[in-house]
Amino acid sequence: MDSKTKLIIKVNKLLIDKFGIPPRNKSLPDPVDMLIATILSQNTNDNNSYKAFKNLKEKYPTWEEAAKANREEIEHSIKVAGLGKQKSAAIKNFLTDIQKKQKTITLNYLKKLDENSAIEELINYNGVGVKTASCVLLFSMNRNICPVDTHVHRTVNRIGIVSGKTPDKTFMLINKNFPPKIAHSFHTNLIRLGREICKPKNPSCGICPLNKICIYEEKDLQIKKMHKKNDFMLLDNIETKYSEK
Numbered sequence: 570m571d572s573k574t575k576l577i578i579k580v581n582k583l584l585i586d587k588f589g590i591p592p593r594n595k596s597l598p599d600p601v602d603m604l605i606a607t608i609l610s611q612n613t614n615d616n617n618s619y620k621a622f623k624n625l626k627e628k629y630p631t632w633e634e635a636a637k638a639n640r641e642e643i644e645h646s647i648k649v650a651g652l653g654k655q656k657s658a659a660i661k662n663f664l665t666d667i668q669k670k671q672k673t674i675t676l677n678y679l680k681k682l683d684e685n686s687a688i689e690e691l692i693n694y695n696g697v698g699v700k701t702a703s704c705v706l707l708f709s710m711n712r713n714i715c716p717v718d719t720h721v722h723r724t725v726n727r728i729g730i731v732s733g734k735t736p737d738k739t740f741m742l743i744n745k746n747f748p749p750k751i752a753h754s755f756h757t758n759l760i761r762l763g764r765e766i767c768k769p770k771n772p773s774c775g776i777c778p779l780n781k782i783c784i785y786e787e788k789d790l791q792i793k794k795m796h797k798k799n800d801f802m803l804l805d806n807i808e809t810k811y812s813e814k
């Protein structure tokens with residue numbers, strides 16, 4: 570086992586000691602729902618992206634109906650999530666493209682593919698990037714893939730697990746020989762670490778469970794308060810929370 574893989578296992582254990590094993594829904598969300606929810610989640614909080622997802626599902630009960638809408642109509646439904654023009658274009662482009670290529674709007678055929686082939690297939694659709702594709706694999710297909718968002722990118726580079734200049738480079742480095750079965754807890758707890766302790770500015774290293782192994786040069790070990798706890802993780806709850814309403 571290489572040193573990076575050993576470090577991931579160690580970090581995962583320390584994060585579980587601090588935050589516990591993140592809960593998962595028994596039934597996995599539909600991959601197309603997950604893909605759209607991930608697009609909506611960019612640069613906003615979970616509550617606003619959830620509201621946008623709910624608005625979209627209420628206005629267009631099927632993705633085929635949403636595909637017929639023009640971009641501006643989609644933008645109107647999702648404006649609460651911000652970046653409406655960009656996100657509505659990504660959604661419209663994806664729905665149009667998948668309908669053209671598959672004749673129907675489903676991603677269930679990806680379940681037969683291995684991880685690399687499924688990611689390649691997904692990023693070939695207009696409007697879909699590596700982060701969105703990897704979220705679909707982790708959250709909807711239960712694959713052992715660690716998506717890299719801004720929190721995961723920042724924390725794994727500070728800790729010294731990898732050295733990647735961009736989230737896509739970090740994704741490639743971290744997922745090479747990723748240890749089995751721990752991607753969901755590792756990814757989810759790192760997001761929590763990034764939101765509550767390892768903030769972009771002034772990380773609270775004094776209360777961080779990783780402060781003995783982290784190599785971040787600007788580590789500040791003064792004791793500071795933890796930031797607001799946020800247990801709700803949109804991408805793990807998209808279907809459940811929506812159906813509760």
Ligand code: SF4
Pocket residue numbers: 724727728766767768772773774777778779780781783784785788789
């Ligand atoms: S020790 Fe500090 S920089 Fe390192 S992971 Fe923890 S909060 Fe982030």
